[in-house]
Amino acid sequence: xxxxxxxxIILKEDLPMTLNKNNNLYAFSILVKKEIADHxxxxxxxxxxxxxxxxxxASLYTALxxxxxxxxxxxxxxxxxxxxxxxxxxxxxxxxxxxxxxFLGPLLGICLGFDAVNSEFNGxxxxxxxxxxxxxxxxxxxxxxxxxxxxxxxxxxxxxxTIGAATLLVGFPPTFMECNRLFLFTLLTIVYxxxxxxxxxxxxxxxxxxxxxxxxxxxxxxxxxxxxxxIINIVAKAxxxxxxxxxxxxxxxxxxxxxxxxxAPSQLYSDGTNMLLMPSIxxxxxxxxxQLQGAIPSPLPIxxxxxxxxxxxxxxxxxxxxxxxxxxxxFMRKEIRC
Amino acid sequence: xxxxxIIYLLGxxxxxxxxxxxxxxxxxxxxxxxVSPGEVIDxxxxxxxxxxxxxxxxxxxxxxxxxxxxxxxxGNYSAEEISVLPKExxxxxxxxxxxxKIEKGQYRFQLVAQGESSLPLTVDxxxxxxxxxxxxxxxxxxxGSAKSTFTFNxxxxxxxxxxxxxxxGANLQPGxxxxxxxxxxxxxxxxxxxxxxxxxxxxxxxxxxxxxxxYTIPLFAQSPLNQSDLSLEVVIxxxxxxxxxxxEGLLSTTATANRDKSIxxxxxxxxxSDLSQINLNAxxxxxxxxxxxxxxxxxxxxxxxxxxxxxxxxxxxxxxGDYQITLDAKNNETSDSVKFRVTVETSLLWGWVGxxxxxxxxxxxxxxxxxxxxx
Numbered sequence: 001x002x003x004x005x006x007x008x009i010i011l012k013e014d015l016p017m018t019l020n021k022n023n024n025l026y027a028f029s030i031l032v033k034k035e036i037a038d039h040x041x042x043x044x045x046x047x048x049x050x051x052x053x054x055x056x057x058a059s060l061y062t063a064l065x066x067x068x069x070x071x072x073x074x075x076x077x078x079x080x081x082x083x084x085x086x087x088x089x090x091x092x093x094x095x096x097x098x099x100x101x102x103f104l105g106p107l108l109g110i111c112l113g114f115d116a117v118n119s120e121f122n123g124x125x126x127x128x129x130x131x132x133x134x135x136x137x138x139x140x141x142x143x144x145x146x147x148x149x150x151x152x153x154x155x156x157x158x159x160x161x162t163i164g165a166a167t168l169l170v171g172f173p174p175t176f177m178e179c180n181r182l183f184l185f186t187l188l189t190i191v192y193x194x195x196x197x198x199x200x201x202x203x204x205x206x207x208x209x210x211x212x213x214x215x216x217x218x219x220x221x222x223x224x225x226x227x228x229x230x231i232i233n234i235v236a237k238a239x240x241x242x243x244x245x246x247x248x249x250x251x252x253x254x255x256x257x258x259x260x261x262x263x264a265p266s267q268l269y270s271d272g273t274n275m276l277l278m279p280s281i282x283x284x285x286x287x288x289x290x291q292l293q294g295a296i297p298s299p300l301p302i303x304x305x306x307x308x309x310x311x312x313x314x315x316x317x318x319x320x321x322x323x324x325x326x327x328x329x330x331f332m333r334k335e336i337r338c
Numbered sequence: 339x340x341x342x343x344i345i346y347l348l349g350x351x352x353x354x355x356x357x358x359x360x361x362x363x364x365x366x367x368x369x370x371x372x373v374s375p376g377e378v379i380d381x382x383x384x385x386x387x388x389x390x391x392x393x394x395x396x397x398x399x400x401x402x403x404x405x406x407x408x409x410x411x412x413g414n415y416s417a418e419e420i421s422v423l424p425k426e427x428x429x430x431x432x433x434x435x436x437x438x439k440i441e442k443g444q445y446r447f448q449l450v451a452q453g454e455s456s457l458p459l460t461v462d463x464x465x466x467x468x469x470x471x472x473x474x475x476x477x478x479x480x481x482g483s484a485k486s487t488f489t490f491n492x493x494x495x496x497x498x499x500x501x502x503x504x505x506x507g508a509n510l511q512p513g514x515x516x517x518x519x520x521x522x523x524x525x526x527x528x529x530x531x532x533x534x535x536x537x538x539x540x541x542x543x544x545x546x547x548x549x550x551x552x553y554t555i556p557l558f559a560q561s562p563l564n565q566s567d568l569s570l571e572v573v574i575x576x577x578x579x580x581x582x583x584x585x586e587g588l589l590s591t592t593a594t595a596n597r598d599k600s601i602x603x604x605x606x607x608x609x610x611s612d613l614s615q616i617n618l619n620a621x622x623x624x625x626x627x628x629x630x631x632x633x634x635x636x637x638x639x640x641x642x643x644x645x646x647x648x649x650x651x652x653x654x655x656x657x658x659g660d661y662q663i664t665l666d667a668k669n670n671e672t673s674d675s676v677k678f679r680v681t682v683e684t685s686l687l688w689g690w691v692g693x694x695x696x697x698x699x700x701x702x703x704x705x706x707x708x709x710x711x712x713x
Contacts, residue, residue, distance in 0.1 A: 290624045
């Protein structure tokens, strides 16, 4: 809160100046900077950051060890993509990097967003900030952009660190193809965490108590990570076709189950990362034998990989934007005088 | 009778030192001849009895040079004494074997009917051995395809008395090859002792593009003194070769699922015979469509090529990535097949739909900002 007041002082100094566009941007950038500073100094963030860093570094380390000590499998079409394999390989002791991010990324997003609006509101800070000559949406935008910057910097540096360490270890740099794929993987990870961030910001706008918004957000996360797979299993049992059913029926069933699973954001994320990090994957759904006839196992060009998982990526990006739009809408219509 | 009289008279004139009054007379047609060393001279000698009584003649060869040898036969017998009835004659066969190691020059010796007459004979030895080598082969004709190697067994005989070095060569048309092998080693010249024979293996290699037909390969063995030739005959039956490729040699392409893709192919006749009725065929995974246009080439001349178009349409449900299809060209004689890699790309339609969805979401945010953000 001290920092917030400090910010207000700065803003007050700006008051005599005419509020042109540059000043608006300046004010916004100050809001964002304060937001980032708040996050970095907050204990909840530091603790979560430590958990994520430790687990990710541990999984990357085990992956590097596993890759270093095992001879490549002959005829492995992914053999040329060493740097991609680091993020997907595991020697069994730890889940691989992309699984960890899929699991802990939501927690990070929730942690950065669940008290974004309601804590300020409860602390009577919201009214004071918005009494400054800035646009009202700057507050929410700054909350979002600040948290997004923190997430982006965190994952970018984590992946860059891994690439650097791997380059040191093996003695050759990643190829251009791998760099492209890793760049897109970073973007996708940021979008995925941003989705949970936006969702928790939405709850922080809707619910007056921080505890409520935090619990609701974590409940949704728990639902999708723990209960949703159980529900899907129950549904699968119910609609499972006879083992002697025709191929078409089995295909239809598998498509249906996949569609159900893709309602979970983590499934969308893992589909996207699998396509980006394993270039030899050619399809995410079940395939007919006739589709595989004559197929040569070879890595797909990046463009084709994106096309295969494009609908999943679109869903993730669109959900993120829609969540932001919803929180924006509710925030703008919120009664802030109390 | 008249004939015998004429011979008799001629004999008297040529054999000038034959005494007219002699009762037994020796006669031969060629008392002076030229031979090469190592040759065998075959004399036909007549023994004529001029008297009215039967006479015995002891026939011998006198003053024969050292190392020379002879053999005398009358009828089937080797005879030394011959008896001739009055006014009759008897034929003798005299073989004089000229030694191979001999000086050049004139050699004289006499055939003598003891006490009766003497026939001087002169042999002129042209000892340097010119035209005294022989290059031949028992089988000078061979047949095979353009891709086969023709191996001939030849032998070279040095008839002269001295060792000679023969250079072996062939007057070949461009593209042909000839190698000579002696004792399993490839050689370009061969050293042969006097009066010795060496077996030479001649390998003829026709060019791959050689046309069907009969070819004569002139070979020679040349020594400083002489040259002998050998003509070999090679009959090419023609080869059949077919190649299916693309003009650039690139055997991969990209194609979009459920959309036609045409690729230029080249059918080449790499053989030396014309090919007819070449069928072009494409075997692609099921649900794919692949065919050639035209699907049949009626004739393709040797060495020529023709462009055909392959039309490939990946299946509607083909997944992105690489597929392999096999294309082949075939006729009765030969065939070629090529593995072609098709990288399937998926349609962009759903990509645009996705972009549209994102655009709608962004537009929603923009709308909200316009409506509420800047009041």
